[in-house]
Amino acid sequence: MSREEEQRVDTQRRRFLGVATAGTVAGTAVGSGALTLGGLAAAVATDAASAPRTEPVSKIHRWGMFVDASKCADGCTACVDACDQENGLNLQSEPHGSNEAKWQNQRSVWIRKVKLQDRASGHVTNLPLMCQHCEHPPCVDVCPTGASFKRADGIVMVDRHTCIGCRYCMMACPYKARSFIHEQVDQKLTRAPRGKGCVESCNLCAHRLDEGDISTACAQACADENHHAIVFGDLKDPTSPVRQAMAKQASRQIREDLQLNTGVRYAGL
Structure with missing residues (x-):
């Protein structure tokens, strides 16, 4: 398989995984009846607010x-x-x-x-x-x-x-x-x-x-x-x-x- 073919296959795989993940999230939300689109957005926002730090600690503080x-x-x-x-x-x-x-x-x-x-x-x-x-x-x-x-x-x-x-x-x-x-x-x-x-x-x-x-x-x-x-x-x-x-x-x-x-x-x- 050539390098161009490998890149094309990799791109297709990523697209497939992205669609599958989105479908899983949507299926879970609709199937359980627990999350509407607004509720899902709120849940994501809550997770983002409570997420741990993403930047390294700094020597500005001791x-x-x-x-x-x-x-x-x-x-x-x-x-x-x-x-x-x-x-x-x-x-x-x-x-x-x-x-x-x-x-x-x-x-x-x-x-x-x-x-x-x-x-x-x-x-x-x-x-x-x-x-x-x-x-x-x-x-x-x-x-x-x-x-x-x-x-x-x-x-x-x-x-x-x-x-x-x-x-x-x-x-x-x-x-x-x-x-x-x-x-x-x-x-x-x-x-x-x-x-x-x-x-x-x-x-x-x-x-x-x-x-x-x-x-x-x-x-x-x-x-x-x-x-x-x-x-x-x-x-x-x-x-x-x-x-x-x-x-x-x-x-x-x-x-x-x-x-x-x-x-x-x-x-x-």
């Missing part, structure tokens, strides 16, 4: 958090619970016959409450600790496959398709912010795919950002409890809530000595 530890209530787990629900971590189930203590140490946790005690005064401070989204992330430096990476907007993430479960990133992270999935995952959310043998951690609710929602589950839950200990926003925007909070109160990095320029800053420590 997303981060400001955490006021003095407002973090002792015993409150609203941020942890919200993170678990948002990312499907609440769907984890303890394997039959496993040791409870071992399971609690192995189950995935993206954000945890930590208590710090001043040795001199004995004062106890509560704070949420998650991935710090470093400008210079050690986890990315040591990853042999590139599965650990940093987006242009500063969010540090894990590509589960290329993660081989070596856990070098977990050893490199000075904040112990990553979890390894030891058990088979039977239930998970579409927006937060998970799988046995992979590493995962806080991604600042990137799925929300990619749909135009500038919020995180933990910050929203903290505000709903009227604590307002966690503020999220664009660190490069002077008018953003996170920058305004940082302008009013001095903040610091955890492990400033490592010079990682973290995207999460703390006050009240």
